[in-house]
Amino acid sequence: MERLQLEFPEADLVHRHPLSVRIGDMNYGRHLGHDALISLLHEARAQAFVALGFREWDVAGHPSVVADLAVQYRAEAKWPDELEVETAIPLAEGRGFCVYQRLQRPVDKRTIAVARLNLVLLDLQSDKPVKVPDTLNAAVDAVKQRRND
Numbered sequence: 584m585e586r587l588q589l590e591f592p593e594a595d596l597v598h599r600h601p602l603s604v605r606i607g608d609m610n611y612g613r614h615l616g617h618d619a620l621i622s623l624l625h626e627a628r629a630q631a632f633v634a635l636g637f638r639e640w641d642v643a644g645h646p647s648v649v650a651d652l653a654v655q656y657r658a659e660a661k662w663p664d665e666l667e668v669e670t671a672i673p674l675a676e677g678r679g680f681c682v683y684q685r686l687q688r689p690v691d692k693r694t695i696a697v698a699r700l701n702l703v704l705l706d707l708q709s710d711k712p713v714k715v716p717d718t719l720n721a722a723v724d725a726v727k728q729r730r731n732d
Contacts, residue, residue: 647702665688
C-alpha cells in the first residue's frame, strides 16, 4: 500500500504548545494511545486559536468543525514524556482551511506524529459552511510576520 507522507509546512507555523504524556494517555501497548493523541492535538489547536485571538467555537462568529483528520505516526511517546505541539495554518480560501500539527519530543527532537485537519466554519442558523472570514487570514498573517521579524 502506497502512503503519502504528510509534510509539516514550517513557513505557516503560528503556535507552539508544551504538554506532557499523562498516565491516562497510555494504551495497552504502554505508549501514547490514538484517542489521547487526538485529545492532545485538540488542546493545542484550541490554544493556537486563542493565540490568534479566537476561540475554536467562535472564529469571527462561527464555530469551527473538523471535517476530516489524517494522522501519521513517526515514533512512540510514553509517560511522562514532555512534548510540544506545533500548529501551522496556511492562508485559507473558500469555505474551509487546513490546520497542520506536529507533535515532537524536544529532548531528542523526535517527531511523534504529524496531523492534517480540514476545518470548516459553520453558520449557526443554517448549519452550512461559510466562507473563511478575512479576519482569520489577517490574524494568521500577523503571527507569521511577527515570527519573521
